[in-house]
Amino acid sequence: MEEKRRIAAHRRARLQAKQSRAARRKLRWLAGKQARYQRDVNHQISKAVVSKALRHSCGIALEKLRGIRERITAHCRQRARLANWAFGQLRLFLCYKAARAGIPVQLVDPAHTSQTCPACGHTERGNRRSRGEFCCRLCGHAGLADHIAARNIRARALGDAPNGLGPKVAAAMPATSSLASSE
Numbered sequence: 001m002e003e004k005r006r007i008a009a010h011r012r013a014r015l016q017a018k019q020s021r022a023a024r025r026k027l028r029w030l031a032g033k034q035a036r037y038q039r040d041v042n043h044q045i046s047k048a049v050v051s052k053a054l055r056h057s058c059g060i061a062l063e064k065l066r067g068i069r070e071r072i073t074a075h076c077r078q079r080a081r082l083a084n085w086a087f088g089q090l091r092l093f094l095c096y097k098a099a100r101a102g103i104p105v106q107l108v109d110p111a112h113t114s115q116t117c118p119a120c121g122h123t124e125r126g127n128r129r130s131r132g133e134f135c136c137r138l139c140g141h142a143g144l145a146d147h148i149a150a151r152n153i154r155a156r157a158l159g160d161a162p163n164g165l166g167p168k169v170a171a172a173m174p175a176t177s178s179l180a181s182s183e
């Protein structure tokens with residue numbers, strides 16, 4: 001009786017081990033698939049940005065890299081790591097494609113780009129209503145947070161006041177990238 005139970009337990013354990021090996025394999029495969037997809041998307045985006053800059057004969061503005069740790073919160077460590085990795089890869093692709101095409105890339109101080117109003121220059125944490133939403137608490141100017149950040153990056157690249165939008169920078173990339181969330 002005892003012997004039988006031991007054999008059954010052993011078999012179950014072996015099955016579980018097998019199952020988790022398969023699960024681990026499956027997880028690894030999924031991660032690889034996600035990485036390949038992300039890489040494709042990053043190639044497409046960087047290609048589109050560089051060809052847009054070429055068409056308009058202008059440069060590209062990017063946020064200077066911040067420390068990776070700054071963006072990682074305890075709650076979504078995994079996601080933040082993925083997002084950082086994806087964004088870092090996009091920068092890399094952008095930079096070498098731009099260099100190959102002879103397009104200047106300007107790096108901009110990213111401080112408060114997502115909290116500054118591009119219309120009146122008012123900077124406040126509360127301007128950023130949520131992850132995606134911007135609404136100036138002084139003048140009411142509203143928009144998508146990523147667009148607002150991109151406008152501020154462009155303005156900084158041009159060395160202008162927050163609302164001086166010149167024609168020389170075709171594309172600006174905000175740091176908040178939701179790229180990694182697409183499956």
Ligand SMILES: [Zn+2]
Nearest residue numbers: 117120136139
């Ligand atoms: Zn404002």
